[in-house]
Amino acid sequence: MKIDWIKKSREGVQIKNGLFYIDPIYPVKNAVITHAHADHARPGHNQIFATKETIEIMKERYGANFCEKFTAYDYNQNFKIQDINLFFAPAGHVLGSAQIVINYNNQRVTFAGDYKRQYDPTCLPFEPIKSDIFVTEATFGLPVFKHPDANTQIEILIKSIQKFSNRCHIIGVYSLGKAQRIIKMLRNKGWMDTIYMHGSLVKICRLYEKFGIDLGRLEPATVKDKPEKPHEYYKGKLILAPPSALSDVWSRRFPNPILGMASGWMTVKQRAKQRGINLPLIISDHADWHDILKTIEEVSPKEVWVTHGSEEALIYACKKKNIKAKALSIIGYESDTDI
Numbered sequence: 001m002k003i004d005w006i007k008k009s010r011e012g013v014q015i016k017n018g019l020f021y022i023d024p025i026y027p028v029k030n031a032v033i034t035h036a037h038a039d040h041a042r043p044g045h046n047q048i049f050a051t052k053e054t055i056e057i058m059k060e061r062y063g064a065n066f067c068e069k070f071t072a073y074d075y076n077q078n079f080k081i082q083d084i085n086l087f088f089a090p091a092g093h094v095l096g097s098a099q100i101v102i103n104y105n106n107q108r109v110t111f112a113g114d115y116k117r118q119y120d121p122t123c124l125p126f127e128p129i130k131s132d133i134f135v136t137e138a139t140f141g142l143p144v145f146k147h148p149d150a151n152t153q154i155e156i157l158i159k160s161i162q163k164f165s166n167r168c169h170i171i172g173v174y175s176l177g178k179a180q181r182i183i184k185m186l187r188n189k190g191w192m193d194t195i196y197m198h199g200s201l202v203k204i205c206r207l208y209e210k211f212g213i214d215l216g217r218l219e220p221a222t223v224k225d226k227p228e229k230p231h232e233y234y235k236g237k238l239i240l241a242p243p244s245a246l247s248d249v250w251s252r253r254f255p256n257p258i259l260g261m262a263s264g265w266m267t268v269k270q271r272a273k274q275r276g277i278n279l280p281l282i283i284s285d286h287a288d289w290h291d292i293l294k295t296i297e298e299v300s301p302k303e304v305w306v307t308h309g310s311e312e313a314l315i316y317a318c319k320k321k322n323i324k325a326k327a328l329s330i331i332g333y334e335s336d337t338d339i
């Protein structure tokens with residue numbers, strides 16, 4: 001199938017000679033953004049097209065002047081950039097995350113962005129859209145990645161908190177998406193205790209609440225204002241922090257903590273060990289190998305393009321199914337930043 005109106009460039013994928021770009025890495029005139037993770041949503045573009053949740057998260061992170069102009073859309077709301085028709089479809093990755101569905105020249109190309117198929121109570125589920133070309137990520141695009149049902153991991157966490165009630169648990173989570181998903185899943189399991197948070201998680205949690213996602217009792221994980229020594233106060237408590245804070249002096253204020261990490265990479269035992277993680281929780285906001293293949297089947301494209309991740313294995317698997325496939329190898333989508 002011949003498509004000459006989409007090209008890969010330094011900035012990322014460009015449509016119609018730079019009329020607009022998808023998740024561009026460098027500042028451009030028109031940027032269509034899949035979701036607000038920092039590697040996809042960068043400040044400094046002239047005009048941004050995104051879902052309203054993504055726009056709000058970008059404002060919160062980058063300040064009101066993050067771009068000159070923005071236009072926010074609902075899911076499934078059709079819009080045009082010149083003569084190109086587009087709409088956003090849910091991607092199930094984080095709040096506001098979207099696939100970009102482009103209809104032009106009697107061809108449909110869907111950019112999935114980052115996505116997952118597992119249940120997430122904080123965002124709409126991924127909607128498979130039949131397309132001629134499906135542009136997918138492959139962060140966990142190897143057969144070794146088979147994420148367990150996240151509920152089983154939440155149960156492991158609750159059991160560990162109950163078992164080690166004389167210690168505190170500090171769990172490394174990414175500030176956008178993972179933190180809120182874990183909090184909400186704990187709440188849905190009836191775990192209603194106050195959850196303490198590193199300062200960098202507070203803003204995005206508040207924003208999720210503004211969009212109607214009730215996260216229950218949250219408090220900053222401070223030590224100075226506690227009536228008892230932190231040592232005593234945080235016994236049996238759960239603290240969420242960005243992964244970087246786990247190895248930082250910040251975590252040393254809580255004596256004898258159990259360090260956990262919620263990430264798809266926790267499948268790789270060596271990674272957990274390297275980071276000194278006692279409690280690895282395999283909870284990912286990306287599709288695993290099986291879910292990527294299932295999604296390709298449902299989208300039933302003539303061609304698959306892989307943006308980043310384990311491209312070779314996925315291309316091989318597509319070719320075995322007689323689907324044409326190629327790697328875009330886009331540099332700049334850090335598969336490590338928003339796992």
Ligand SMILES: [Zn+2]
Binds near residue numbers: 037
């Ligand atoms: Zn992401």
Ligand SMILES: [Zn+2]
Binds near residue numbers: 114
């Ligand atoms: Zn990403």
